[in-house]
Amino acid sequence: MADALVTGGNHRSCGSRPSRRLPLGEFDVFERPSADCPFDPADGHRYTADGVPVCVHPEKVGLPPARYKSDGIPFTAELELPVSPADLDTYLRQVMHGAAPGILELLIEQAVREIPRVHPEVNVIQALRRALD
Incomplete structure (x- = not known):
């Protein structure tokens, strides 16, 4: 069985996060775990019934x-x-600091x-430097 958690360091992400392995747009994002996206113990990921990877x-x-x-x-950024x-x-x-990399570029x-x-x-440059520091 795959480990669902990233160990070590200060990583905010879990090991089953599709955003760690797939580009934006290639997975869905659910508000929380649900029966609509069960955990697959074989590979440690969640999927919809149609096989789409899901981040929860x-x-x-x-x-x-x-x-x-x-x-x-x-994807939009407002x-x-x-x-x-x-x-x-x-x-x-x-x-x-809370944006995904692809969204960060848009922001x-x-x-x-x-x-x-x-x-x-x-x-603007100084404001962005302070924000991204």
Whole structure:
């Protein structure tokens, strides 16, 4: 039987996470384990009845729950910038550090476009450096 947990280090992910082995869009993300995505002890992964790999910890993979592979749902990233520029660093840090790698790229691109529009007084590069540090 496959070990379902990653051991050692400070890894936030479990060993059965499809995001560790598959590209974005090639797996679904469920809110929690359920009968709709049983654990397969033979390989240590969860699958839908149709055989689509499933992650059941959206907070660890950095994606909201959705049937990305099953339903062909595209990935989107929507920044909701705070009204006050004083809150920008905290907001960006939370969003950026919790995002999946592919989503992170989309968020950075969006931040480069939107921060100057919403907060023209903010240096975008410095804000992103602080957020990603």
